[in-house]
Amino acid sequence: MFKIEISPFFKNILSTTVASFCVTASLILTTRILATGLGPDEFGVYSLARRFIANMSPLILLSMGVSLRRYVAMSFTENDHRTYIMAAVVSVSVLIFLLLSFSWLGGRSITRLVFSDKAYINTFYASVIFMGCYCYWVITSASLFGMQKVRTVNFYQLLIGGALPLVVASIFADSQSSSKILMYIGLGNLICLVVLVPELFKGLKSTMNIKKELVHSFSVLSKYGLPRVPGDFLFAGLFSLGPFLASYFGSVKQAGFFVIAQYIFRVMEAAISAFGQVAIPKIAQLVVQNKTEFLKHQIENLVVMVFHMGLFTTIHLSIWADEIVLSWLGNEYRPSIAIIQVIIISLGPYLAYVLLRSVIDAVEVRAVNTMNLFISLTSAVVSSFVFHCFGFQVIGLAAGSAIGYSVLGILTILFLARRFKIRRSNFLFWPSLVINISLALVSFFVKFFLAGSQSFLYSILGGLLVEGVILGAYLITLYNMNTGWLLEIRKRVVR
DSSP states (O other): OOOBOOOHHHHHHHHHHHHHHHHHHHHHHHHHHHHHHHHHHHHHHHHHHHHHHHHHHHHHHTTHHHHHHHHHHTOSSHHHHHHHHHHHHHHHHHHHHHHHHHHHHHHHHHHHHHHSSGGGHHHHHHHHHHHHHHHHHHHHHHHHHHTTOHHHHHHHIIIIIIIHHHHHHHHHGGGTOHHHHHHHHHHHGGGGHHHHHHHHHHHHHHOSSHHHHHHHHHHHHHHHHGGGHHHHHHHHHHHHHHHHHHHHHSOHHHHHHHHHHHHHHHHHHHTTHHHHHHHHHHHHHHHHTTOHHHHHHHHHHHHHHHHHHHHHHHHHHHHHHHHHHHHHHOGGGGGGHHHHHHHGGGHHHHHHHHHHHHHHHHHOSSOHHHHHHHHHHHHHHHHHHHHHHTTOHHHHHHHHHHHHHHHHHHHHHHHHHHHTTOOGGGGOHHHHHHHHHHHHHHHHHHHHHHTTOSOHHHHHHHHHHHHHHHHHHHHHHHHHTTOHHHHHHHHHHBO
């Protein structure tokens, strides 16, 4: 007899993963509703606005999200962590005020720069309001993760990130107004104040010398976070590069197609992003406790797992990319298929970065990810312009972005491999490659068999069923080869 017993850490990861999947499902449905209701042109404007928000938010947050998760978790008293939260809120509030003032003065010029047309001024203002409200939600969620209140943060994640956009899109998609949709979703982020405001009041009551403690807390947060600010900006820029250039090299409609391709990455990211949110506080505590050997063993298993699962996911999503897009968005978005298939090539390395960046942030005070992002963005920019010069247009931009994502993931793995001396033999490179090629042939055969179906939904459901079986066969094969990360999971779950 064996007994299944899951540790609290794994329970937190599982519950956060479920919440992330629900939010991702909401994103898929919301995208479908907006793509259909707004139409390709207005949906392209909406997509550019979301990329603008992602690109500019790091300048307001100053990496407070990752800083709060780390230092709130390392606080010895509730008063300490509340002081960190207050310092973050004051910092963000001041910068939001400056952003609103600057936007009011130069709104038309910025609108023309971002959207190539001053007619979208209302969309720009709605984007700015969205950005300010979103920053308060980031502060709230980071604080809750740092305090280990995982159930609470997951509830608000489902509410703000899942239900809210879906409801707004369902009501206002037919209005043909991207600005109205952005405004209502943005204001909905302020629901987080239900949690944030009480923490601030408790902090004010319990702090003796508020000015001195706020200055100290801000100093600690900024010393860790400020060197990471360029990294946040570079990451947003890496995802914004293709859509922004597509609107100049091609059209706003093509920019929307490009963003659709990137949504695939977001869907897959949901499967593993929970680890990063939960792991930073835990790993930081292990570093403080000097548990070097234990940490090395766990990170080695993690890196190998990323390689094995990233390779499998990349291959099989590439196979099914066309069916996914057509069943998700319809024939009107068929031109985006080629872009998706090019970008998906880099999915494995990108997922490696998403999963492992939190490990680097936890073990390194230095902004290693920032340097990696700089190199990756430079690679993407240079590659995109080279492809454009050879006449590849938007497909060239997709290839340039794929190169940038790949460089980012490879640099991340190389850093951890050097830092923790990970053995190459653990990757089982050639055996896993042969296994994946064999399973890919099975997947191709199944897709060919289902291609005759008149229903895209039938094709997708059939594909999901078969892919689930193929994934199970893949994991069983790796387990029988005594793959370390699978043995570790069994050890931690089965007693």
